[in-house]
Amino acid sequence: MSDKMTLQEQVHESFRLYMLANGLRQTRERYAILHAIYETEGTFTIDDLQKIMEKNRFYVSTNTLYLTTQLLVEANLLIRHPFSSSASVFERIADDRPRSYQICSHCHRITRIKSKELAASLETYHSRSFHITHRIVYVYGTCASCQRAMHKRLKAANVNSSTK
Numbered sequence: 001m002s003d004k005m006t007l008q009e010q011v012h013e014s015f016r017l018y019m020l021a022n023g024l025r026q027t028r029e030r031y032a033i034l035h036a037i038y039e040t041e042g043t044f045t046i047d048d049l050q051k052i053m054e055k056n057r058f059y060v061s062t063n064t065l066y067l068t069t070q071l072l073v074e075a076n077l078l079i080r081h082p083f084s085s086s087a088s089v090f091e092r093i094a095d096d097r098p099r100s101y102q103i104c105s106h107c108h109r110i111t112r113i114k115s116k117e118l119a120a121s122l123e124t125y126h127s128r129s130f131h132i133t134h135r136i137v138y139v140y141g142t143c144a145s146c147q148r149a150m151h152k153r154l155k156a157a158n159v160n161s162s163t164k
């Protein structure tokens, strides 16, 4: 693809080719959703996307948003993060830089890890038989504030049991 194309033009063309190759209908809604997603930095949920579409004065049903995001995930234009929160969390793939996240298993808070070492080792991974489209690592654990809360509860429980 040409360097002169903007990111919006590039993803529009990728999506067009994907729909063409898979015999899918190219609808105004699908393109409008793609462009709304590529206006958005960072992670978002279907609810967030609905608000962006409303702000753009383009009204689509929640069902259309679910189906189109699913299509964009299959077209490798969108990531659905495997976070264990109740709502699906999505993020556009604006570049092929590796990404790493740490996720708190208790409050589901997600933070980006900015480690050059981790990024470098992710970049060096290659597979002969597997075509890699994006490189993402997830680290699970307990965030600082959840650790503090647990420590507090434990302390309170100890005090209660020792006074009995």
Ligand SMILES: [Zn+2]
Binding pocket: 104, 105, 106, 107, 108, 109, 142, 143, 144, 145, 146, 147
């Ligand atoms: Zn937490």
